[in-house]
Amino acid sequence: MIELRHVTKTFPTRDGNRKSEFRAVDDVSLTVERGSVFGIVGHSGAGKSTLLRVINYLEEPTSGSVLVDGQDLGALGERRRRAVRRSIGMVFQQFHLFRSRTVLGNVAYPLGLAGHSRREARERAGEALRFVGLEGHARRYPEQLSGGQRQRVGIARALATSPKVLLCDEATSALDPQTTGEVLDLLERVNAELGVTIVLITHEMDVVRRICDRVAVMADGRVVESGGVYDVFARPKHIVTSSFVRSALHDVPEGAALERLRARHGGRLVTVPVTRDGADGPDLSRLLRRYGLDFAIAHAGVGEVQHLPLGSVTLELRGPDDAIDAFLTELAGAGEVAVA
Amino acid sequence: MSVDWNEFWVKVVDATGETVYMVLITLALSAVLGMAVGLALYATRKGGVLPNRVVYAVLNALINVIRPVPFIIAIVALSPVTRGVVGTMIGTEAAIFPMVVVATFGVARIVETNLLAVDTGVVEAARSMGASPLRIVLTVLVPEALGPLVLGFTFMLVALIDFSAVAGTVGGGGVGNLAMTYGYLRFDTSVMVVTVAVLIVLVQIAQLLGNLLARKILRR
Incomplete structure (x- = not known):
């Protein structure tokens, strides 16, 4: 559906009197499959926002090519590009609704651009509002709505022209946790019921965990890691990825929390991963029994990623030192075990 | 030598009518022209929707040349052009021309x-x-900025009432002319007081209408 080939975007900057350039996006290639939910995660300044704007050519890449539905946007003139933009919806962190228009007027606006008659635009805008559950607010103005409602209007506006792709620019970052959940559920429906391909950028790995199929991790303008969401969560390779994964799972005790655990538990601490294979559970209890060890749960974080279990458990082991050593050696042979 | 107010009221009413006529015609023309120049200025600036350095620099310089000129000097400086365009250098119509020129560039800056x-x-x-650049300007930017724009136009309207009085002193019609010929040159304090009062009332009405309209648009 979307293919980026060696996309680079630089901005001119001034370093004292020397002109130089800033590489916001640095040689990024990626493919977004039709019907998928693709997450791009990174810290602020990683280049994800620029990358998202390259997809609909709001930012023209310095080099590289962008293909949407097989069409090379770089080869099109500005007029044709505007037509392509009409088939790509976009949702923003700060909503960017038109204050001068009612909710219905906002949602009808892109339909007017697409050449629909006033009546037709109003009808279809009404349908889009029903889809997001705001049909009762059509005549109100954006400032009379809550943040979550405004974002739902933003989504309805982006969907009004029945686009094939929806780009989400930190769509939930300005919302509280509960509203974030509602908006993510809505995006999931957009994907499942309307078949819209979604590309979203976020700095919250939890958003990726909840609705994405695939993820690309960005740092300093480059994609440092990408893959299926479960695989990336279960086996992060890059250091930036692992810190994002930990921030979403909260499963591994670190820093001061780890110190407190050590102070509270006299025995040896060991962190055991829990994955979809489910092998660790039974294996663990069998091994503990064989070596005659007792344990206490010191810390645990296991949740669902793509509807499959993932996380880890930190145990305090109690028993003779040599038995613990032998237990750890055998467990390490079965999979990865981190000794906290 | 003071005027006979029983007859002079008619002159005041006529002059007020002339002032209102001058100001409204000027506002209408300068709003249209100033809007066009202001939109061009906005669109062509660096990072705008249709960036063009040459057009922007010319318009910007033009505005900065015209705006600091005191209006009374502008009337005199423009008088040859006024005669060419309007056909005369005195009277209400002749006053409108320099007012439109000066107000257009003021409005342009307000719009930008x-x-x-x-x-x-x-x-x-x-x-x-x-959306295309032109479409963005007309269907997004102007509606989004309409409330402040109305207040900006109201500011211009009040300035135009002032301009019209100045124009009156150098041969234009209206309340300013009355104040000059009867109040100032014939030392009639009562005429001076009445004409100033008329100007104040006109300004009050203009500001009130502007505020009401802006409040309706801004919904606050």
Whole structure:
């Protein structure tokens, strides 16, 4: 559906009197499959926002090519590009609704651009509002709505022209946790019921965990890691990825929390991963029994990623030192075990 | 030597009518022309929707040349052009021409400033929907900036009432002319007081209407 080939975007900057350039996006290639939910995660300044704007050519890449539905946007003139933009919806962190228009007027606006008659635009805008559950607010103005409602209007506006792709620019970052959940559920429906391909950028790995199929991790303008969401969560390779994964799972005790655990538990601490294979559970209890060890749960974080279990458990082991050593050696042979 | 108020009232009413006529015609013309120049200025600036350095620099310089000239000097300086365009250098119509010229560039700056104050996010949203630059200016920027624009036009309207009085002193019609010929040159304090009062009332009405309209548009 979307293919980026060696996309680079630089901005001119001034370093004292020397002109130089800033590489916001640095040689990024990626493919977004039709019907998928693709997450791009990174810290602020990683280049994800620029990358998202390259997809609909709001930012023209310095080099590289962008293909949407097989069409090379770089080869099109500005007029044709505007037509392509009409088939790509976009949702923003700060909503960017038109204050001068009612909710219905906002949602009808892109339909007017697409050449629909006033009546037709109003009808279809009404349908889009029903889809997001705001049909009762059509005549109100954006400032009379809550943040979550405004974002739902933003989504309805982006969907009004029945686009094939929806780009989400930190769509939930300005919302509280509960509203974030509602908006993510809505995006999931957009994907499942309307078949819209979604590309979203976020700095919250939890958003990726909840609705994405695939993820690309960005740092300093480059994609440092990408893959299926479960695989990336279960086996992060890059250091930036692992810190994002930990921030979403909260499963591994670190820093001061780890110190407190050590102070509270006299025995040896060991962190055991829990994955979809489910092998660790039974294996663990069998091994503990064989070596005659007792344990206490010191810390645990296991949740669902793509509807499959993932996380880890930190145990305090109690028993003779040599038995613990032998237990750890055998467990390490079965999979990865981190000794906290 | 004071005027006979029993007869002079008619002159005051006529002059007020002339002032209102001058000001409204000027406002209408300068609003249209100033809007066009202001939109061009906004669109062509660096990072605008249709960037063009040459057009921007010329318009910007033109505005900065015209605006600091005191209006009374502008009337005199423009008088040859006024005669060419209007056919005469005195009277109500002749006063309108320099007023339109000066007001157009004032309005242009007001329009540019208020469009710049519109959140760039809504412009980006409109671009993402495939809107053309002209469409963005007309259907997003102007409606989004309409409340402040109305207040800006009201400011211009009040300035025009002042301009019209100045124009009256150098041969234009209206209340300013009355104040000059009867109040100032014939030392009639009562005429001076009445004409100033008329100007104050006109300004009050203009500001009141502007505020009401802006409040309706801004919904606050």
